[in-house]
Amino acid sequence: DTAVSQTPKYLVTQMGNDKSIKCEQNLGHDTMYWYKQDSKKFLKIMFSYNNKELIINETVPNRFSPKSPDKAHLNLHINSLELGDSAVYFCASSQAGESDTQYFGPGTRLTVL
């Protein structure tokens, strides 16, 4: 039973297109995150939602827009894709105030051609 799932696992698209990545967690956590991992494995936080409210919004182009329809879901929509957006995007969840351990999804590898 997958704890944090993401779809799709691979996404190949042309520059200028708009795409979405979906994330769902069944752990009952109240906080969810999006991270971007570059080719050197550096992990950068992009957004975090707590109880459907945006609480972390790092310096990310406004072409990236997160949406949290409920506590168990956090989606990422990207407009006007650019070559530099190619990376692996990870969703994660945690229960803040308890273990603070982050549980990561398997990642979505985005390739922009």
Place this chain on the structure above:
Amino acid sequence: GNSVTQMEGPVTLSEEAFLTINCTYTATGYPSLFWYVQYPGEGLQLLLKATKADDKGSNKGFEATYRKETTSFHLEKGSVQVSDSAVYFCALVHTGGFKTIFGAGTRLFVKA
């Protein structure tokens, strides 16, 4: 601000060698400290954690001790296996905080 610094990789070892990956941190107060591991093609997963000074976290033969006096949380394993080949991330978070600070990651290769 809070930060985590870990040794640059890659680290290449032969099977059964001793492993140390250094991690130091800068933070106010008393953060919780973590090691996460990322196997090829997968997301990060918790390896071990420690929540207060002098605590030792351990799992799968790996261990790390929270040293407040040296602000360090070095990862060690006495005898590595090929299956330990992965990227290891040191991280910190303040209890109840929403933001985990990750180090840059250290890639480990273990040769048979």
